[in-house]
Amino acid sequence: MELSCKSEYALLALLELADRYSQSEPLQIRQIAALQSIPDRYLEQLLATLRRAGLVRSQRGAKGGYVLAREPWKITLLEVVESIEGTDSQQVETQRGVKSIEGMVIREAWQEAGQAADAVLQKYSLQDLTEQRNSRQQLDLMYYI
Amino acid sequence: MELSCKSEYALLALLELADRYSQSEPLQIRQIAALQSIPDRYLEQLLATLRRAGLVRSQRGAKGGYVLAREPWKITLLEVVESIEGTDSQQVETQRGVKSIEGMVIREAWQEAGQAADAVLQKYSLQDLTEQRNSRQQLDLMYYI
DNA sequence: TGTAAACTCCGGTGGAGAACCGGGATATAA
DNA sequence: TTATATCCCGGTTCTCCACCGGAGTTTACA
Numbered sequence: 001m002e003l004s005c006k007s008e009y010a011l012l013a014l015l016e017l018a019d020r021y022s023q024s025e026p027l028q029i030r031q032i033a034a035l036q037s038i039p040d041r042y043l044e045q046l047l048a049t050l051r052r053a054g055l056v057r058s059q060r061g062a063k064g065g066y067v068l069a070r071e072p073w074k075i076t077l078l079e080v081v082e083s084i085e086g087t088d089s090q091q092v093e094t095q096r097g098v099k100s101i102e103g104m105v106i107r108e109a110w111q112e113a114g115q116a117a118d119a120v121l122q123k124y125s126l127q128d129l130t131e132q133r134n135s136r137q138q139l140d141l142m143y144y145i
Numbered sequence: 146m147e148l149s150c151k152s153e154y155a156l157l158a159l160l161e162l163a164d165r166y167s168q169s170e171p172l173q174i175r176q177i178a179a180l181q182s183i184p185d186r187y188l189e190q191l192l193a194t195l196r197r198a199g200l201v202r203s204q205r206g207a208k209g210g211y212v213l214a215r216e217p218w219k220i221t222l223l224e225v226v227e228s229i230e231g232t233d234s235q236q237v238e239t240q241r242g243v244k245s246i247e248g249m250v251i252r253e254a255w256q257e258a259g260q261a262a263d264a265v266l267q268k269y270s271l272q273d274l275t276e277q278r279n280s281r282q283q284l285d286l287m288y289y290i
Numbered sequence: 291t292g293t294a295a296a297c298t299c300c301g302g303t304g305g306a307g308a309a310c311c312g313g314g315a316t317a318t319a320a
Numbered sequence: 321t322t323a324t325a326t327c328c329c330g331g332t333t334c335t336c337c338a339c340c341g342g343a344g345t346t347t348a349c350a
Contacts, residue, residue: 001146001255001256001258001259001262002147003251003252003255004308005308005309006308006309008248008251011247011251012245012247012248012251015247028324028325028326029325029326030325036245036247039309039310039311041310041311041312042309042310042311044326044327045309045310047326048326048327048328058325058326058327059317059318059325059326060316060317060318060325060326060327061316061317061318061319061324061325061326062317062318062319062320062322062323062324062325063318063319063320063324063325064317064318064319064324064325064326065325065326066326077254086307100157100181101278101281101282101285102156102157102160102181102274102278103153103157104281105274105277105278105281106148106153106156106157106274107148108277109222109265109266109269109274110146110148111146112265113146113262113263113265113266114146114262116261116262116264116265117146117258117259117261117262118258119261120254120257120258120261121254121258124254129247129250129251129254132250132253133246133247133250136246136249136250137246140246149337150337150338151337151338154338173295173296173297174296174297175296184338184339184340186339186340186341187338187339187340189297189298190338190339192297193297193298193299196297203296203297203298204296204297204347204348205296205297205298205345205346205347206294206295206296206297206345206346206347206348207293207294207295207296207346207347207348207349208295208296208347208348208349209295209296209297209346209347209348210296210297211297231336
């Protein structure tokens with residue numbers, strides 16, 4: 001399980017949006033980029049992808065920006081990473097038509113491993129992560145005192 | 146979970162070696178490459194990596210070749226993929242020194258997903274795969290008759 | 291002892307994707 | 321109308337993957 005820069009940026013941005021979900025005002029790319037130290041022109045691309053995937057909504061023009069398209073507890077990490085990563089669900093397998101039996105057995109093992117990983121990412125929502133972060137922050141504060 | 150060409154080639158080669166584990170004669174790169182349709186010069190690199198990882202032993206010179214360093218049931222898929230894949234254990238993380246709490250929470254989720262996938266790959270040995278293949282072949286034969 | 295057969299080490303290439311940057315077009319609140 | 325934001329098009333640099341080739345080294349065997 002490799003956590004790409006892409007996916008991490010997207011998650012960080014979505015977490016910022018999740019924080020401000022109840023507000024009516026949208027968050028701008030620049031603001032998100034500044035808050036999480038993400039190159040803004042790159043983040044722009046990622047947000048466009050997330051918008052096409054239906055995870056965020058955008059408001060163009062002055063006072064525009066982005067808002068979460070759904071409640072933070074209804075967006076799972078799996079959904080985010082599948083949206084942002086190439087997600088051509090049926091891989092480019094079947095590359096040489098006939099694959100050896102060994103190849104099939106190997107792929108089945110990998111499929112099982114992938115499903116196990118996906119199950120973990122599916123059980124966490126954006127909300128879960130923000131809550132984890134909040135309790136972590138509280139803990140830091142206690143140690144500080 | 147992406148199954149790279151590299152890992153698949155390595156697995157296919159190791160399965161061939163697992164088949165002939167009881168024999169005393171080593172298998173040559175050319176033979177393995179021909180059996181599994183793997184580019185031989187590329188396979189050579191992969192086998193060198195597997196040798197350095199201690200999974201296979203090589204015999205140089207005429208009548209040389211490769212043999213499994215251990216019994217086929219003592220080599221797990223996880224071990225193979227970790228040997229063959231970049232395994233620069235400490236990734237380029239800690240890239241910007243201080244990472245945000247959000248970043249840590251995200252990474253922990255990914256770690257959990259990775260561990261779930263690893264657990265699957267760890268429970269299968271080369272022996273398991275060859276057995277799966279054998280029963281699959283038998284099944285094919287039954288349908289043929 | 292010679293030699294051919296094998297591995298070993300070195301480097302290089304082409305293509306793909308990741309991680310960016312920039313310019314201009316478009317939409318919108320004031 | 322203008323300032324401000326997203327949208328869309330492209331390009332660049334860098335790394336890694338998959339693969340090839342040559343020169344050197346080791347070793348079984350005649």
